[in-house]
Amino acid sequence: MCEPTVEGLKRYPETAGYNVDLASPIPCVCTPACWVRCAGECGCQACSIQFITFCEASGRLSALAPTSQAEEEALYAYRSLVGTEPPTIIRRGRFDGR
Numbered sequence: 001m002c003e004p005t006v007e008g009l010k011r012y013p014e015t016a017g018y019n020v021d022l023a024s025p026i027p028c029v030c031t032p033a034c035w036v037r038c039a040g041e042c043g044c045q046a047c048s049i050q051f052i053t054f055c056e057a058s059g060r061l062s063a064l065a066p067t068s069q070a071e072e073e074a075l076y077a078y079r080s081l082v083g084t085e086p087p088t089i090i091r092r093g094r095f096d097g098r
């Protein structure tokens with residue numbers, strides 16, 4: 001498993017750069033060029049899962065079909081969330097990176 005990037009650490013500060021939403025923590029490998037709310041476009045699994053979790057949590061299951069209109073709308077909703085803190089769905093877990 002690879003390490004989180006510096007940007008990943010900023011995106012998941014409470015979990016040492018990992019998305020801990022699944023059983024095995026996934027390192028965020030985002031770069032500063034990513035969207036504030038990256039949905040995994042850069043190849044980052046952690047943020048991809050985070051977006052999928054957002055879709056599921058908000059009942060947007062049809063958004064999970066790639067390049068659908070529903071996906072576009074879900075991406076828009078995802079990115080227009082207020083603030084720079086990680087989504088609450090991420091904050092329920094804690095992981096120290098070790």
Ligand SMILES: [Zn+2]
Pocket residue numbers: 008011028029030038044045046047048
């Ligand atoms: Zn990421």
Ligand SMILES: [Zn+2]
Pocket residue numbers: 029030031034035038039040041042043044047
């Ligand atoms: Zn990214």
